[in-house]
Amino acid sequence: MQTTKNVTGTMRWAAMGLACLFLAASLTGCPFTPKTKPDFMAWPVSGTAPLSVQFIDISYVAPGETVQRWWWDFGDNGFDVVQDPIHVYVQPGKYDVKLTLETLAPDTKANTGVLPTRIKEKFISVTAPGATSGDVIHPGEMVSIPAGGFNMGATDAEAGAEDEYPRHRVTLSAYEIGKFEVTNKEYADALNALLDEGQIVNAAGDPYTGGDVYAYGKRLLAASSGYCQIAFSQNRFVPKVRDGRSMENHPVVMVTWYGAVVFCNRLSQSQGLAPYYxxxxxxxxxxxxxxxxxxxxxxxxxxxxxxTAPTASASPLHWIYGFASNIIDFSRCNYAVMEEGQAAYYPNPIGLSQFPYTTPIGYYNGTNGTLNRRSPAGCYDMSGNVLEWCGDRYGMYTEDEQTNPAGPSFGGTRVVRGGSWFQDANACRTAYRASMYPGRAFMFLGFRTARIP
Incomplete structure (x- = not known):
C-alpha cells in the first residue's frame, strides 16, 4: 500500500479518524508500557521531485513483545501501515517523518496501551527539478592537510572497542591524502605499465596470461576472483562492465597490501618522484x-x-563518521545494516545484480539522491564504500604523545580503516580499527594514497 501527496485533506482526516477509533478501542484498559523503540532509515533522503523513497523499519523490538502494526506519517499528508513502505514525494520541501508502533505485550499478547513513536524532523529534503548540486570528480586528486595536532582515538560518546583507547595526542607534519579511493581504471593502468615492463607474472612466476596477478614475489591482485572488477583481455588489464555500467570509477577491490604498495611506487614513477618503498x-x-x-x-x-573549531574559543570537532557528521544514513555513505537475528540489508545504491555493491568514487556529492558528504579535509568515502589499507602494522595504543607515528616495527598484520558497503555503521566510525594480513584480498577492501609534499 502506497500513499502520496494526492491524498485529499478530507480523506486524510477520515482515515486518521478511523485509525484513532480503532486504536482507542483496542488499547482500552492496558497499562503495560512497551520497551520497544521505533527507529527507521530511508533511501534516498534527498533528491528532486518526484522523489521515490524506500523507508526501512530498524526498530528495536524488546524480547517478548511483538509489533502488530506500523503507522507511518510521511509529513506531506501521506500515510502507510506496512513495515517497509515506499513513498513518493511530489512537491519540493523538507518533511518530518513519524513512525508509530502498535505493540503486543509479552505473555498476554494484549495491546500495550502505549504507542512508542519516533519523529525525524526535516528528514526528507525534496528539491525542484534542476536544483541539484555536485562536486567534479577527478580520480587521483589530492587534498592538503596542514601540520598540527589532534587527540587520536574514540570519544567517550562512542563506546568504542578496547583498541580505540586510550586517546593520545598526535602531532603530524603537513601531508597530502587522496580525495578519492584509487579506482579500477587507475589500478588497471598501473598494471598495464608494469606488464609492459615485464614485471607482471602469474603464481608460478611465468609470463602472465590470466589469474591472480603477481610481481616482486608477492600477489598484488586476486584477479581470479569473480569479485575482482578488473579483467584481462587481449593482453591488457581493463575495468569490467557490470549490468551495463563500467566499473572504471569504482574503487579497486581484491587488492592486497602489497598490491597497494606497488601501485604507490608506480604512481611516483609516473610523476617523476622517487619511489617511497x-x-x-x-x-x-x-x-x-x-x-x-x-x-x-x-x-x-x-x-x-x-x-576546525567552530569559534576561536572552542575546541576542534571530532566527528564520529568520516563525512563531518555524528549521524549515519544511506544518503551519506554506502554501508550495510546488520541486526542480530536478521538478514543483512545492503542498500546497493546503483542496483548492481551481485557483489560487490560498490559505488563510484565521489558518489555522495549531493546528486543521485545523496547529501554532499565529504570529510572535514574534503575527502570522499572515508566512511563506507570500501575499507582502506593503511601503511602501519597493527598494534595497541598507548597514552604516550607521538609525532608522525608510523605504527609498530614488528607485527604480522596491517591496519585497515573506514568501513565498507559490506559492513555496518559501527565499522564506519572514524575511530574504528581493524587489521588484515597483507597478502589477503577482499571484495570490500581497497585503498587511497598519501604523500609528503
Whole structure:
C-alpha cells in the first residue's frame, strides 16, 4: 500500500479518524508500557521531485513483545501501515517523518496501551527539478592537510572497542591524502605499465596470461576472483562492465597490501618522484620520502574525523563518521545494516545484480539522491564504500604523545580503516580499527594514497 501527496485533506482526516477509533478501542484498559523503540532509515533522503523513497523499519523490538502494526506519517499528508513502505514525494520541501508502533505485550499478547513513536524532523529534503548540486570528480586528486595536532582515538560518546583507547595526542607534519579511493581504471593502468615492463607474472612466476596477478614475489591482485572488477583481455588489464555500467570509477577491490604498495611506487614513477618503498624489503626506501605511499592510520584518522573549531574559543570537532557528521544514513555513505537475528540489508545504491555493491568514487556529492558528504579535509568515502589499507602494522595504543607515528616495527598484520558497503555503521566510525594480513584480498577492501609534499 502506497500513499502520496494526492491524498485529499478530507480523506486524510477520515482515515486518521478511523485509525484513532480503532486504536482507542483496542488499547482500552492496558497499562503495560512497551520497551520497544521505533527507529527507521530511508533511501534516498534527498533528491528532486518526484522523489521515490524506500523507508526501512530498524526498530528495536524488546524480547517478548511483538509489533502488530506500523503507522507511518510521511509529513506531506501521506500515510502507510506496512513495515517497509515506499513513498513518493511530489512537491519540493523538507518533511518530518513519524513512525508509530502498535505493540503486543509479552505473555498476554494484549495491546500495550502505549504507542512508542519516533519523529525525524526535516528528514526528507525534496528539491525542484534542476536544483541539484555536485562536486567534479577527478580520480587521483589530492587534498592538503596542514601540520598540527589532534587527540587520536574514540570519544567517550562512542563506546568504542578496547583498541580505540586510550586517546593520545598526535602531532603530524603537513601531508597530502587522496580525495578519492584509487579506482579500477587507475589500478588497471598501473598494471598495464608494469606488464609492459615485464614485471607482471602469474603464481608460478611465468609470463602472465590470466589469474591472480603477481610481481616482486608477492600477489598484488586476486584477479581470479569473480569479485575482482578488473579483467584481462587481449593482453591488457581493463575495468569490467557490470549490468551495463563500467566499473572504471569504482574503487579497486581484491587488492592486497602489497598490491597497494606497488601501485604507490608506480604512481611516483609516473610523476617523476622517487619511489617511497623498497620492494625487496617492503620498507621505506632511502630518498623516497616525497613519493606516494599508503597513509598512516594517524594521517587517515585526522583527515577523516577532525574539523576546525567552530569559534576561536572552542575546541576542534571530532566527528564520529568520516563525512563531518555524528549521524549515519544511506544518503551519506554506502554501508550495510546488520541486526542480530536478521538478514543483512545492503542498500546497493546503483542496483548492481551481485557483489560487490560498490559505488563510484565521489558518489555522495549531493546528486543521485545523496547529501554532499565529504570529510572535514574534503575527502570522499572515508566512511563506507570500501575499507582502506593503511601503511602501519597493527598494534595497541598507548597514552604516550607521538609525532608522525608510523605504527609498530614488528607485527604480522596491517591496519585497515573506514568501513565498507559490506559492513555496518559501527565499522564506519572514524575511530574504528581493524587489521588484515597483507597478502589477503577482499571484495570490500581497497585503498587511497598519501604523500609528503
Amino acid at each position: 623498497n620492494l625487496a624489503t617492503w620498507l621505506p626506501a632511502p630518498g623516497g620520502a616525497n613519493g606516494f605511499r599508503l597513509p598512516t592510520e594517524a594521517e587517515w584518522e585526522r583527515a577523516a574525523a577532525w574539523d
